[in-house]
Amino acid sequence: xxxxxxxxxxxxxxxxxxxxxxxxxxxxxxxxxxxxxxxxxxxxxxxxxxxxxxxxxxxxxxxxxxxxxxxxxxxxxxxxxxxxxxxxxxxxxxxxxxxxxxxxxxxxxxxxxxxxxxxxxxxxxxxxxxxxxxxxxxxxxxxxxxxxxxxxxxxxxxxxxxxxxxxxxxxxxxxxxxxxxxxxxxxxxxxxxxxxxxxxxxxxxxxxxxxxxxxxxxxxxxxxxxxxxxxxxxxxxxxxxxxxxxxxxxxxxxxxxxxxxxxxxxxxxxxxxxxxxxxxxxxxxxxxxxxxxxxxxxxxxxxxxxxxxxxxxxxxxxxxxxxxxxxxxxxxxxxxxxxxxxxxxxxxxxxxxxxxxxxxxxxxxxxxxxxxxxxxxxxxxxxxxxxxxxxxxxxxxxxxxxxxxxxxxxxxxxxxxxxxxxxxxxxxxxxxxxxxxxxxxxxxxxxxxxxxxxxxxxxxxxxxxxxxxxxxxxxxxxxxxxxxxxxxxxxxxxxxxxxxxxxxxxxxxxxxxxxxxxxxxxxxxxxxxxxxxxxxxxxxxxxxxxxxxxxxxxxxxxxxxxxxxxxxxxx
DNA sequence: GCCGTTTTCGGCCCGACTGTTTTCAGTCG
Numbered sequence: 376x377x378x379x380x381x382x383x384x385x386x387x388x389x390x391x392x393x394x395x396x397x398x399x400x401x402x403x404x405x406x407x408x409x410x411x412x413x414x415x416x417x418x419x420x421x422x423x424x425x426x427x428x429x430x431x432x433x434x435x436x437x438x439x440x441x442x443x444x445x446x447x448x449x450x451x452x453x454x455x456x457x458x459x460x461x462x463x464x465x466x467x468x469x470x471x472x473x474x475x476x477x478x479x480x481x482x483x484x485x486x487x488x489x490x491x492x493x494x495x496x497x498x499x500x501x502x503x504x505x506x507x508x509x510x511x512x513x514x515x516x517x518x519x520x521x522x523x524x525x526x527x528x529x530x531x532x533x534x535x536x537x538x539x540x541x542x543x544x545x546x547x548x549x550x551x552x553x554x555x556x557x558x559x560x561x562x563x564x565x566x567x568x569x570x571x572x573x574x575x576x577x578x579x580x581x582x583x584x585x586x587x588x589x590x591x592x593x594x595x596x597x598x599x600x601x602x603x604x605x606x607x608x609x610x611x612x613x614x615x616x617x618x619x620x621x622x623x624x625x626x627x628x629x630x631x632x633x634x635x636x637x638x639x640x641x642x643x644x645x646x647x648x649x650x651x652x653x654x655x656x657x658x659x660x661x662x663x664x665x666x667x668x669x670x671x672x673x674x675x676x677x678x679x680x681x682x683x684x685x686x687x688x689x690x691x692x693x694x695x696x697x698x699x700x701x702x703x704x705x706x707x708x709x710x711x712x713x714x715x716x717x718x719x720x721x722x723x724x725x726x727x728x729x730x731x732x733x734x735x736x737x738x739x740x741x742x743x744x745x746x747x748x749x750x751x752x753x754x755x756x757x758x759x760x761x762x763x764x765x766x767x768x769x770x771x772x773x774x775x776x777x778x779x780x781x782x783x784x785x786x787x788x789x790x791x792x793x794x795x796x797x798x799x800x801x802x803x804x805x806x807x808x809x810x811x812x813x814x815x816x817x818x819x820x821x822x823x824x825x826x827x828x829x830x831x832x833x834x835x836x837x838x839x840x841x842x843x844x845x846x847x848x849x850x851x852x853x854x855x856x857x858x859x860x861x862x863x864x865x866x867x868x869x870x871x872x873x874x875x876x877x878x879x880x881x882x883x884x885x886x887x888x889x890x891x892x893x894x895x896x897x898x899x900x901x902x903x904x905x906x907x908x909x910x911x912x913x914x915x916x917x918x919x920x921x922x923x924x925x926x927x928x929x930x931x932x933x934x935x936x937x938x939x940x941x942x943x944x945x946x
Numbered sequence: 947g948c949c950g951t952t953t954t955c956g957g958c959c960c961g962a963c964t965g966t967t968t969t970c971a972g973t974c975g
Contacts, residue, residue: 401947401957401958405947409948434947434949436947436948437947437948439947473973476972477973509967511966514964600962601963604962604963605962607963619962637975641959648959655960656962
């Protein structure tokens, strides 16, 4: 596991404590900027610190680098301890309560001695908040509801789950007469792996009916705001959904603005200012005159750059690239010609091989690889050599049956053992078209052991693809400790392809690592790892993630023709 | 605290909604 999450926590707490103490708001903002920057880093911050390159990270200067180094040294940050001593408030705990910010924290601390969620709840229950200056009965109720939300521990949602809700709401609203255009914006449009809320933008002249429909939609637990241009609801799943309405001539500006990211927008605004322009959600203005805003392209063009795909809008160099005209031509769904990692009921999949092939054929694929687990993964009924040889014969028969137009490839997801050996003999591996090697055990091995284990596996002359390279499960299990830089270099040496596992809970590799892999010249395979037919649909999440990693068609082997692809994986 | 095609000092995105307010503060994105 990287230290990133811990460092983020430290900086976030410092930002909050600074705000509570009424420090220079721009100073607190700088800490928050650092938080966002490290959140979207993708590389282990400890590795960057070891190279002494912390200040190369956007938003990290001398001061924040010191804090990060202090923390990495011994887990202690002198500055943080001082801040905590000055105001002993559990700011992280209170910050999880929607509607409670630094000013409120300070107020209830000064007046009531409230320091944490529990004492705040007690004070609210006793009705002590409504008499405080600036608060009232409604705010007290709102805080109590917020406490309930914080207690339920609802943080972020997988993109795939959030999109399901978002697309359902969009479908419903689209039917309304007043709705001219409607789009999902925010982090969902940028295809972040996980999302904190859903943002939807509507093009309409009048908003009354739209807002009424929205706040009354099925599954609403709470209406947080209900205005003319903005409404906010919380679904029973605890996911918050924001709806904004703008008119046609501002729709592009709204799309741009609400898609974010914050850092991307801040930089665009600064650029606009330098050109004596003003950018907001209604348009790009020169004085009072709107000079762009009905579409996104016009805004970027007027600011002197190419249109930037939403997946890149993280202030990670995309604005500079757009100015120079050097943005990558990102991979698209239509470029995908096959899926190289899938399971059947022979191991832990739910469908038969025929059912999987039928479903894959419907995707229009030119080739499809069946790659069940191998013997040491007993819990998944992994195959031994004998079963694998039988499977090889079976696929030969299926290929010659003529029932499927696509080429069925013989594969396996072979387990990497403790010592880095594979759990299937070379003589059998030699008969497979594609061998994916994966870690499924001993995920708590030390970084050194894990790195050597994987590197050893990559040295095997039959290892073609490294499956889900970090083993993470989003919102559930952190990546295991591994020196990916070393692994990547070993992969280059041995011509091993890196998998981008498209499962919404894996999306492994992450964008930062994809960019590093690309820089080293590694190729990527975007695979669904489907365990039943529906999961073949996950390919789109893999493509989204690839785009976030600046990946182009030619970086991906399963965009190639069968012949080129097989040639590309050859060792 | 960060940052630089007006810069190493002096700026730092800005608008919507709510609630508690008689004109605005706090929160949010």
